[in-house]
Structure formats: C-alpha cells, structure tokens
Amino acid sequence: MILLLLGIFATGAGLGQATGGPFSWLGGGSKEPPREFPVLKPSKPVRMTIKSIKVAAPVMQVGLADDGSIAVPDLDRHNQAGWYEDGPTPGQFGPAIIVGHADTRTGPSVFHGLPKLPAGAKIEIVREDRSTAIFEVNSVERFDKGQLPAERVYGDYRRPGLRLITCGGEWRGGGIGYADNIIAFASLVSVRKP
Template sequence: MVTDAPPTTPEVRRAGARERTWTMPVAVLLVLAGIFATGAGLGRAASGPWDRLAAAGRDAGTATTGESSRPVSLRIDAIGVTAAVHPVGLAPDGSIAVPALERHRETGWYDRGPSPGQDGPAIIVGHSDTRDGPSVFFDLRQVRPGARIEVTRADRSVVAFRVDSVERFDKQQLPADRVYGDYRRPGLRLITCGGRWVGGSIGYADNIVVFASLADAREP
C-alpha cells in the first residue's frame, strides 16, 4: 500500500527525511470522484450510498452515544495525528466535498450521514498531500489493524474505534456495499487518496480506506 509520488517537475520541494517530491500545480488533492461521482455508478440514486448514509444519520435511534452530535476532533496516536474535524456536504458535481486547501491539515466529516457513534458508517475524509508537503492523512496507509482512533464530538463525548483493516481500492471499483452498507452497528471510515499518480481530474488512481469498528464510548 505504498503511495506513488507524482511525476517530478522542475519546481519541487523536499519533504524532510522522506525525500518526497511534490509537483506543481496544486493537484495532489484528495480526489474521490471514482468513489462518489454519479458517473461511477455509485451516486445519488434512491438506493445509492448517499441516501443510505443520510437515512442512517436521521434514523439512528440506537446510537451508542445517544443523540447525533457532530465530531470536532480526531486522534490517531499510531501515526501522530490530532486534527480538527469540520462538516462537509456535497460538491456541485455530486461528490463529497473536501476540506479547503488552507485547511488541508484538518479533516471533513460527511454531515449527511451518521455521526461517529451512531449506527452506520461515519465518513471522515482528508487530504493526503499538497504542493507544500504532507497533509493530515499522508500516513494513513501505515495504520495497522488494532490501532485506536478517538473522535471527540461537540457534546464532549469521546467515541473510540478499533481499526479492522486498511485497504486500497481503484476509484472505479470501490465496493460500495462494503464501505457504506453496514448499518447494524456504529462504524467509521477514513478515506484519502493513494496509489499511482495519473494526474488530470483524477489525481491518484486509488483511495485508501480505513475500516474501523466501535471500541468504546465515554459520555461527557
């Protein structure tokens, strides 16, 4: 699950000890078109993932942490990540919106789906890198099963998840039912880009997806 570097250009910047090259222009954004766009066959049809996620967000009466409360921070000690979380919705093209470049060290929670701790898969996205170097989820592919992820919510409750697996999928072949389809229990999906750099509107060819299950929840 090694993420390939984008093609080298005359204008590059070294990223510390990693000796990673960064391209111009700012194209190394989190690109989720292959996952989320209607053209990929996984879009906003009545039985599509967005409707199911939204329904889970509205109807999660058995939420482990009670009422819905938006996440405000994310902590992954295994890769040294402590980051703010802010809500994101849908972009004009029907894909999930991503954090703005000036907030590339923050993460975005898809606010039309379940909040962390509610039944269903809560979705949190983040950039992998930008022209200036690593972003919040640069090391996401290095997370291992069993790692702990803690999400603090606006109601001050803390919901902890245990990583089940970290997998890489071609954006055109994402298993939607597996990523979005389990509403029997609280779950968490962290998503960023990875794989081969192809440029254009796609960026990286793949997405890195962390699958995690509820470990415990602490009320405020």
C-alpha cells in the same frame, strides 16, 4: 443515499471513486469487529486523534460538492478532516464518513499516514457533546478508482462504524489525480464520557 454517494470523491481533492479488493500489506492485516459495542446518540465530531500515525486534527462538516461528490476541506486547510454531515455521526448505527487529504503541493496532509495505520489501532473522535467515541481499526485497504464496494463502505448499518478515506497509489495528474483511494474501516469499541 447510497446512490448519491456512488460518485464521491472529487478528483481535485485527490479523492476518487474506489474499487477493488483488499491489500493486506497496507494496514498490517485485518481485525474482526467486536461482538459487543456501545451505541451513541447523534453528536457532531469536532476533533480526532490517531496516536499511531500522529494525527491530531479538527474535524469540520462537509456536504456534497457541485459534482455530487463528498466535499473535502479546502487545500489551505489540508490538516483538517471533513465529516460527511448527511451521514451518521460517529457512534450512531452506520458508517460515519471522514475524509481528508493525503498531501498537497506543499507537503503531507492530515491522512498522509493512513496507509500505515495498523489493524487494532485506536481512533478517538471528540464529539460536540464532549464525549469521545473510541474506534478500533479493522482494516486499511486500497481500492482502484474504477469501482467502489459501495454497500461495504456506506451501507453497513449493523453497528456503529467509521470510514476514513483519502487518496493514494500512483499520481496520474490532470483530472484523475491519484489512481487509488485508501479506506480505513473501524468499529466503535468504547466511549469516554466528559
């Protein structure tokens, strides 16, 4: 599965292959994941809330685009996030992947504020089973599109995790889009039952 994901992030969506290293100024540093954590049974995400950056958005399912990248919501649905349906659901072991636009020609989109998301901030994911998986941000990092720390982003199955991914950095236009990707790394810390 990791090999399929190496080419993710369609340029037209402003998402591209990522690499590099952390830029701690993005998310205000990093926070160690908790040592104890819950683990949930599979249940699809339907809505997400990130109060610290004013996100309250529906979450739709996305698969792979024709070019092998992870598909994202259409540009006319730029205030929706997309959960990669072939990966873990939020709360299962492994990194659940949720992608979204930073902006479009008409203005800011769902993950516009992602670079300002501070370590320790909470992300709430309402799931189809009506439970709410609550994640805590460990770090927000910027990666150049030239390389991707694939194992770190997609391969950590030691605990339930979450990756929020959008575009960022300098706008290059054409077939490139943005120069970088912004990735928020978060860990499951608690669950609210219905």
